[in-house]
Amino acid sequence: MKYEDIFLKTEGDNYYKRNKGTSFAIDHDVPLKLLDIYGIKPRHVAEIGAANGARLHEMKKIYGDDLYTVGVEPGQKAVDDGNAMYPNINLKNGVVSHLPIEEKFDLVIVNFVMHWIERDELFKSLSELNRILDDGGYLIIGDFYPDYPQKRRYHHVEEDVFTWKMMYNQLMTSTALYREVAFLSYDRDDKCKLVPDVDPINRGFASLLRKSSSDFYHEK
Ligand SMILES: C[S@@+](CC[C@H](N)C(=O)[O-])C[C@H]1O[C@@H](n2cnc3c(N)ncnc32)[C@H](O)[C@@H]1O
Incomplete structure (x- = not known):
């Protein structure tokens, strides 16, 4: 079975149940910190891998109730809980x-999701993120920050499934359709603190990228 089908059928719900007690801590949220630092005030936001939508809910508190939000999540239980709450x-x-x-x-926003994506769905997934983003809009992509690309067996399911760590921001910037406005690295194990020296096992990053279909290419 494909990894995505495993997540849609069972593992999305199982993951949600295992992590349900972990409350969303707005003070420690690095994607929201990036928006704050750069004074970006979104009007239409999509979060992919949104779990129960706690971040979107917080964003409505910050940017106003007329902020239009859509979240996508494979775990049906998380979707049902979030829509109810x-x-x-x-x-x-x-x-x-x-x-x-x-x-x-x-x-x-796609935060700590890309490491789940099977490699034969990687380009399709990036293309989907690009498809729903306005020209001139912002993409926040966050994930593990490894020293080099790594794959790790995902032990919560019987099937041969791996998670994949790499610098996903660089896949976007290498097209020159995206420019990195800011990159923050932090300690996932210590309240997502912005500290310079972090064990790579616990190191996360969040990158704020600006999309332009032509501005970042120089005409010669
Ligand atoms: C580590 S959690 C991160 C949740 C949230 N994005 C955050 O920043 O706190 C990963 C989320 O991605 C979801 N996910 C896993 N595979 C996915 C896929 N192929 N597409 C979209 N979301 C996925 C999981 O169900 C889970 O809710």
Whole structure:
């Protein structure tokens, strides 16, 4: 079975149940910190791998109730819980490689999701993120920050599934369709503190990227 189907069928719910006690800590949220530092005020935001939508809910508190939000999440339980707890955020069941979204957004957030993506779905997933982002919009992509690309057996399922650590921001910037506005690294194990020396096992990054279909190419 494909990894995504495992997540849609069982592991999305299992992951949510295992991590349900972990409350969303806005003070420690590095993606939201990036928006704050750069004074970015989104109007249409999509979060992919949104779990129960706690970040989107916080964003509505910060940016106003008229902030339009959509979250996509494979775990049906997380989607149901989130839509019940936060009825105005609009969570949908789905995966990043086939987003159930037709609109475009001025901000797309994908935080600690890309390491789950099977390598044969990687380019399709990046293409989907790009498809739903406005030209001139922002992408926040965050994940583990390893010293070099790594794969690790995911021990919560019987199937041969791996997680994949690499610098996903660089995949976007290497197209020259995205420019990195900011890159923050932090300690995932210590309240996501912004500290310079972190064991790479616990090191995370969040990158704020600006999309432009032509501005970052020089005409010669
Ligand atoms: C580590 S959690 C991160 C949750 C949230 N993005 C955050 O920053 O706290 C990873 C989330 O991605 C979801 N996920 C896993 N595979 C996915 C996929 N193929 N497409 C979209 N989301 C996925 C999981 O169900 C889980 O809710």
